[in-house]
Amino acid sequence: MPVNLPGLSILHPVSGIRLGTACAGIRKKDRRDLVVIECAAETRVAATFTRNRFCAAPVTVAREHLARNAPRALLINTGFANAGTGLAGLEDARSSCAVLAQLLSCQAGEILPFSTGVIGERFPLARIISGLPTCLTQLDENGWAEAAQGIMTTDTVPKGASRKVSIGAHTVIVTGIAKGAGMIRPDMATLLAFVATDAVVAADVLQTCISTAIQRSFNRITVDGDTSTNDACVLLATGRAGHPAIERVEGEAYAELLRVVTEVFTELAQAVVRDAEGATKFITIEVRGGRSESDCLEVAYTIAHSPLVKTAFFASDPNWGRILAAIGRAPIAQLDVNSVAVYLNDVCVVRDGALDAGYTEARGLAVTRLPEIHVGIELGAGSASAQIWTSDLSHEYVRINAEYRS
Amino acid sequence: MPVNLPGLSILHPVSGIRLGTACAGIRKKDRRDLVVIECAAETRVAATFTRNRFCAAPVTVAREHLARNAPRALLINTGFANAGTGLAGLEDARSSCAVLAQLLSCQAGEILPFSTGVIGERFPLARIISGLPTCLTQLDENGWAEAAQGIMTTDTVPKGASRKVSIGAHTVIVTGIAKGAGMIRPDMATLLAFVATDAVVAADVLQTCISTAIQRSFNRITVDGDTSTNDACVLLATGRAGHPAIERVEGEAYAELLRVVTEVFTELAQAVVRDAEGATKFITIEVRGGRSESDCLEVAYTIAHSPLVKTAFFASDPNWGRILAAIGRAPIAQLDVNSVAVYLNDVCVVRDGALDAGYTEARGLAVTRLPEIHVGIELGAGSASAQIWTSDLSHEYVRINAEYRS
Numbered sequence: 034m035p036v037n038l039p040g041l042s043i044l045h046p047v048s049g050i051r052l053g054t055a056c057a058g059i060r061k062k063d064r065r066d067l068v069v070i071e072c073a074a075e076t077r078v079a080a081t082f083t084r085n086r087f088c089a090a091p092v093t094v095a096r097e098h099l100a101r102n103a104p105r106a107l108l109i110n111t112g113f114a115n116a117g118t119g120l121a122g123l124e125d126a127r128s129s130c131a132v133l134a135q136l137l138s139c140q141a142g143e144i145l146p147f148s149t150g151v152i153g154e155r156f157p158l159a160r161i162i163s164g165l166p167t168c169l170t171q172l173d174e175n176g177w178a179e180a181a182q183g184i185m186t187t188d189t190v191p192k193g194a195s196r197k198v199s200i201g202a203h204t205v206i207v208t209g210i211a212k213g214a215g216m217i218r219p220d221m222a223t224l225l226a227f228v229a230t231d232a233v234v235a236a237d238v239l240q241t242c243i244s245t246a247i248q249r250s251f252n253r254i255t256v257d258g259d260t261s262t263n264d265a266c267v268l269l270a271t272g273r274a275g276h277p278a279i280e281r282v283e284g285e286a287y288a289e290l291l292r293v294v295t296e297v298f299t300e301l302a303q304a305v306v307r308d309a310e311g312a313t314k315f316i317t318i319e320v321r322g323g324r325s326e327s328d329c330l331e332v333a334y335t336i337a338h339s340p341l342v343k344t345a346f347f348a349s350d351p352n353w354g355r356i357l358a359a360i361g362r363a364p365i366a367q368l369d370v371n372s373v374a375v376y377l378n379d380v381c382v383v384r385d386g387a388l389d390a391g392y393t394e395a396r397g398l399a400v401t402r403l404p405e406i407h408v409g410i411e412l413g414a415g416s417a418s419a420q421i422w423t424s425d426l427s428h429e430y431v432r433i434n435a436e437y438r439s
Numbered sequence: 440m441p442v443n444l445p446g447l448s449i450l451h452p453v454s455g456i457r458l459g460t461a462c463a464g465i466r467k468k469d470r471r472d473l474v475v476i477e478c479a480a481e482t483r484v485a486a487t488f489t490r491n492r493f494c495a496a497p498v499t500v501a502r503e504h505l506a507r508n509a510p511r512a513l514l515i516n517t518g519f520a521n522a523g524t525g526l527a528g529l530e531d532a533r534s535s536c537a538v539l540a541q542l543l544s545c546q547a548g549e550i551l552p553f554s555t556g557v558i559g560e561r562f563p564l565a566r567i568i569s570g571l572p573t574c575l576t577q578l579d580e581n582g583w584a585e586a587a588q589g590i591m592t593t594d595t596v597p598k599g600a601s602r603k604v605s606i607g608a609h610t611v612i613v614t615g616i617a618k619g620a621g622m623i624r625p626d627m628a629t630l631l632a633f634v635a636t637d638a639v640v641a642a643d644v645l646q647t648c649i650s651t652a653i654q655r656s657f658n659r660i661t662v663d664g665d666t667s668t669n670d671a672c673v674l675l676a677t678g679r680a681g682h683p684a685i686e687r688v689e690g691e692a693y694a695e696l697l698r699v700v701t702e703v704f705t706e707l708a709q710a711v712v713r714d715a716e717g718a719t720k721f722i723t724i725e726v727r728g729g730r731s732e733s734d735c736l737e738v739a740y741t742i743a744h745s746p747l748v749k750t751a752f753f754a755s756d757p758n759w760g761r762i763l764a765a766i767g768r769a770p771i772a773q774l775d776v777n778s779v780a781v782y783l784n785d786v787c788v789v790r791d792g793a794l795d796a797g798y799t800e801a802r803g804l805a806v807t808r809l810p811e812i813h814v815g816i817e818l819g820a821g822s823a824s825a826q827i828w829t830s831d832l833s834h835e836y837v838r839i840n841a842e843y844r845s
Contacts, residue, residue, distance in 0.1 A: 086774045087767030087792075117763050119793030152760030153794060257746040262764050340663040340746070340832070341840055348841035354558025357523050358668050361493030368492045386493075387525030388559060426746070428837050434750035435833075 035190055035308040036315040036404050036424075044177035044195045045206045047229040049073035049271025052176030054183040057164025059157060060112030060150060065183035067161060069133065069168040070107040070227060076271045077236045078104045079243040080145070083264035089116035091146040092263060094126040098142045105143040107227065107267065108133050108165075111186055111212075113156035115148040116262040125158050132162045136169055149186055149212065149225055149263055181210040184225055187433070188212050189308055194300035198293040200286050203276035205232045207293050211301040213261070224261055226251065226301055229269040232290050233278040241282050242291050243268040250298035253421045255337050256309040257430075268294065306422045311429030313404070314346050320410040321418040322372075328365045329419035332410060335363040343426030346406065351397025353382045360410065372413030377401060441596055441714040442721040442810050442830075450583035450601045451612045453635040455479035455677030458582030460589040463570025465563060466518030466556060471589035473567060475539065475574040476513040476633060482677045483642045484510045485649040486551070489670035495522030497552040498669060500532040504548045511549040513633065513673065514539050514571075515590055517618075519562035521554040522668040531564050538568045542575055555592055555618065555631055555669055587616040590631055593839070594618050595714055600706035604699040606692050609682035611638045613699050617707040619667070630667055632657065632707055635675040638696050639684040647688050648697050649674040656704035659827045661743050662715040663836075674700065712828045717835030719810070720752050726816040727824040728778075734771045735825035738816060741769040749832030752812065757803025759788045766816065778819030783807060 050072060057067040072078070080099055082092050098104065108129060115122045130144035137144075148156060171179075181191035195208040209228030234242070243266065251266055272278075279286045307315050318336055323329035336342055339359040345352035356375055361368070375383035377400040382392050400406060456478060463473040478484070486505055488498050504510065514535060521528045536550035543550075554562060577585075587597035601614040615634030640648070649672065657672055678684075685692045713721050724742055729735035742748055745765040751758035762781055766774070781789035783806040788798050806812060 085764060085767040086776050087763045114760075117760050117789075117793060119791075152764065262760075262767060338744075340836070344837055344840035347837070350841070354520075354523050354668075357493045358491060358558065361491040361668060370492050383523075385525075387523060426837060427841075428834055430746070431750055431753070431832060431834050431837055434747055435754035435756070 036312055038190055038304055038307040041178050041181060041191055041193045042195065044193045044208050045197060046174035046177070047206050047208050047271060048174070048231045048273040049076060050229040050269060051172040051174050052180040053168040053171035053173065054176065054179045055164040055167035055171065057160050059110055059160055065179060066111045067164040067168055068109040068180045068183040069165070069172065070109070070180065071137070071172055072105060072269055073271050076103070076269050077234060077239045078267065078269055079236070079240040080265060080267045081243060081247055083261055085262050087117065087262050089114050089148060089263040090118055090122035090126045091115055091148045092265060093123060094130065095145040095147065095265065098130070098145055102140065102142045104145045105139045106133060106137055107145045107147060109147040109184055109225065110156065110161055111184055112150040113148060113154055114150045114152045114263050115156050117153040118155050121155055125156055128158055129161050133165055136165055145267070147225055147265055149184065152262060177208055177210060184210065184212045186213060187310065192301055192304040192308065194297045194304070196293045196297055198289055200232065200274070200276045200289055203274050205274045205276065205290070206230060207297045209297050209301055211305055213305060224251065224264045224305065226266040226298070228267070228294065228297055229271065230294065231271045231274040233272040233274060233276055234270045234290065235278060235280045238279055238282055238287060239268060239270050242294055245291060246295040246298045249295050250302040254302045254306050255334060255421065255423050256306065303422055306424050309424035310433045311427040312424035313427055314425040315405045316346060316408060316423050316425065317406070317420060318408045318410070318423065319418065319420040320412065322412040322414055323417040324367065324415040326417045326419050329417050330421070331365050332360055332363040332412065333419055333421045335359045336408065337421060337423040340426055346401065346425040347427045349398065349401045351377060351382065351394065351401045353397070356408070357383060367414065368412070369414060374411035374413070376409035378407050442718055444596060444710055444713040447584050447587060447597055447599045448601065450599045450614050451603060452580035452583070453612050453614050453677060454580070454637045454679040455482060456635040456675060457578040457580050458586040459574040459577035459579065460582065460585045461570040461573035461577065463566050465516055465566055471585060472517045473570040473574055474515040474586045474589040475571070475578065476515070476586065477543070477578055478511060478675055479677050482509070482675050483640055483645045484673065484675055485642070485646040486671060486673045487649060487653055489667055491668050493523065493668050495520050495554060495669040496524055496528035496532040497521055497554045498671060499529060500536065501551040501553065501671065504536070504551055508546065508548045510551045511545045512539060512543055513551045513553060515553040515631065516562065516567055517590055517592055518556040519554060519560055520556045520558045520669050521562050523559040524561050527561055531562060534564055535567050539571055542571055551673070553631055553671055555590065558668060583614055583616060590616065590618045592619060593716065598707055598710040598714065600703045602699045602703055604695055606638065606680070606682045606695055609680050611680045611682065611696070612636060613703045615703050615707055617711055619711060630657065630670045630711065632672040632704070634673070634700065634703055635677065636700065637677045637680040639678040639680060639682055640676045640696065641684060641686045644685055644688055644693060645674060645676050648700055651697060652701040652704045655701050656708040660708045660712050661740060661827065661829050662712065709828055712830050715830035716839045717833040718830035719833055720831040721811045722752060722814060722829050722831065723812070723826060724814045724816070724829065725824065725826040726818065728818040728820055729823040730773065730821040732823045732825050735818070735823050736827070737771050738766055738769040738818065739825055739827045741765045742814065743827060743829040746832055752807065752831040753833045755804065755807045757783060757788065757800065757807045759803070762814070763789065773820065774818070775820060780817035780819070782815035784813050
């Protein structure tokens with residue numbers, strides 16, 4: 034069960050973006066597994082991809098196509114990741130683009146392919162191709178909810194977020210969908226996010242916007258530290274909202290766009306953690322008082338990836354010794370252990386590197402029993418800070434990841 | 440159940456080393472929980488300690504004492520780690536040394552203290568002190584097996600190793616005991632190893648010997664990546680074997696000593712992984728063809744710490760996609776994915792970065808079903824190599840670490 038994650042809220046359509054899905058039987062019958070996102074001409078596209086060196090074939094192809102062309106459509110399949118498939122996988126990805134391009138009367142290089150699912154097996158090209166016409170007949174500006182379902186792998190709920198914001202006298206929409214988290218999925222590869230806006234934005238400004246927003250959202254979540262081979266996040270801007278174009282990162286209009294894009298990204302990123310495999314807790318780790326943001330992040334991720342800390346949270350155990358031990362091994366240049374403080378929500382557990390005099394196990398337990406926990410770390414070394422979100426490590430995580438192929 | 444780890448073999452006594460244990464009721468009744476290891480005068484002592492900044496009080500005190508004095512005895516308790524206990528913990532550690540020193544008619548600075556167990560609670564000084572006389576009456580050169588029991592926390596079996604080796608015409612003994620692994624223990628802090636030899640060795644040569652041997656043994660194991668606050672490894676040399684003193688690291692005598700010390704360290708380190716919490720597999724990861732040893736180690740540890748790889752091994756699932764994904768995110772400067780090969784024992788799974796033509800799931804399964812698995816990675820980038828040992832991630836690991844305090 035996801036942690037505090039209700040069903041999809043209203044996903045406002047974005048003028049110029051149409052979405053169509055199909056049940057193509059790619060890996061399972063009768064589930065939406067193929068999605069086409071069509072972009073109107075003049076749509077600006079910015080994207081970020083996994084930094085895993087074993088990136089999937091569609092990632093390689095999407096990068097190539099994006100470098101040379103303004104995309105007309107995104108083609109997304111679930112079921113197979115098309116990763117670890119060598120040259121044959123690249124050919125498969127290119128072929129699927131070529132067929133969709135023909136149906137849309139555009140060039141193969143104007144299609145961006147995305148895949149998620151099992152690693153290491155070739156995807157069923159024929160089934161994907163035969164599903165494409167259905168996707169195209171379904172194309173609709175109100176197709177976001179179906180598309181959110183169509184990109185799921187072992188996600189338990191579809192994930193979407195949508196905002197309206199005023200830029201000058203104009204209303205701008207930002208709507209997006211996402212699936213997965215880190216590489217928490219068994220044989221699945223993993224985080225995909227597609228967000229669109231009708232804002233009028235120059236291409237380089239849009240790229241800055243996605244890069245900045247992603248640093249505060251998708252790049253701040255972790256479930257198991259396993260970076261996927263297929264991660265991709267795409268931000269589309271159709272330019273139909275009618276306001277004066279945002280051509281510089283200075284000024285109020287860009288600030289407003291960045292704020293709302295970051296908000297949508299963050300809601301999607303947190304949704305992914307809330308639905309992490311086996312998750313029973315949603316944990317925010319905030320590290321303050323560091324000498325640099327990267328020091329704060331190192332400490333936060335060391336805590337978030339510690340199997341001992343994660344199993345303690347699963348047990349609702351305020352096991353602060355494990356948190357201290359994780360801080361103590363974080364790879365940062367300097368750490369004055371006598372300045373460290375640890376908080377669970379507003380309960381001070383450790384002050385000046387040792388147990389706080391006012392702390393009691395009962396006060397700690399009252400926090401760790403909650404489904405949402407804020408872990409505050411004070412390093413006492415500077416003024417930098419950073420915040421990430423993670424989940425706990427439960428029996429269910431082991432079951433899902435151990436038994437998936439059995 | 441530990442993986443292929445039979446009971447203690449014969450632990451040869453080391454002339455000049457006497458060991459005494461007691462059931463002091465430190466945390467549980469009727470279990471050996473207090474150990475004194477007495478060293479004859481002239482014993483050389485070399486040691487390495489945890490690099491966790493939140494090191495335990497006994498680690499701080501042992502480091503101080505070792506810097507100034509030739510130790511006469513080691514004092515070890517299980518049950519409480521005396522970590523995260525602030526100034527009071529330091530006082531407790533010093534007091535326990537002072538009392539033992541009085542009983543042995545030496546200085547407090549000649550005692551090295553070691554603790555393992557729950558983090559964050561002060562240890563029961565009075566019970567430890569009242570157990571010391573029993574330890575002293577039990578002092579015996581044949582006390583190794585009892586001492587191996589007396590340092591256990593949640594270890595399921597005591598761990599020891601012993602070798603005889605010829606140095607010139609003389610027989611030299613190397614005998615040691617260890618407990619734990621990484622920081623896999625719930626609230627426990629963790630790896631302690633005490634190894635003694637009657638070899639005649641200069642102090643600086645002994646320090647070189649321990650540092651070199653540890654790099655090939657204890658520093659090559661991981662269970663969960665969680666470095667303990669209390670790790671310590673001590674090598675004692677009583678100098679009673681009668682051979683000409685080893686005063687240089689050149690020459691055959693040192694090479695022989697290093698070889699056998701490394702062998703004992705490795706057997707102990709592997710025993711710790713074999714008895715890792717919830718372990719059902721003993722996994723060797725060997726990375727070859729790297730540009731440097733550190734590159735090879737980064738790749739090996741990234742695989743070993745991946746929860747997805749570890750759960751796949753628990754499921755006996757030859758899930759090579761997860762191994763590739765881990766290699767792909769390893770933090771090394773350069774990686775040519777098209778040169779990478781992956782072997783499970785002698786079965787080639789991946790060649791030139793993609794599935795080997797001769798590989799079948801059945802061949803992979805035949806390996807991953809075994810309790811001992813060798814994962815061979817070929818990077819194809821150079822001539823360096825490295826090898827580490829690890830365990831899988833099972834339901835039992837989560838159960839033990841989540842439910843320990845419940």
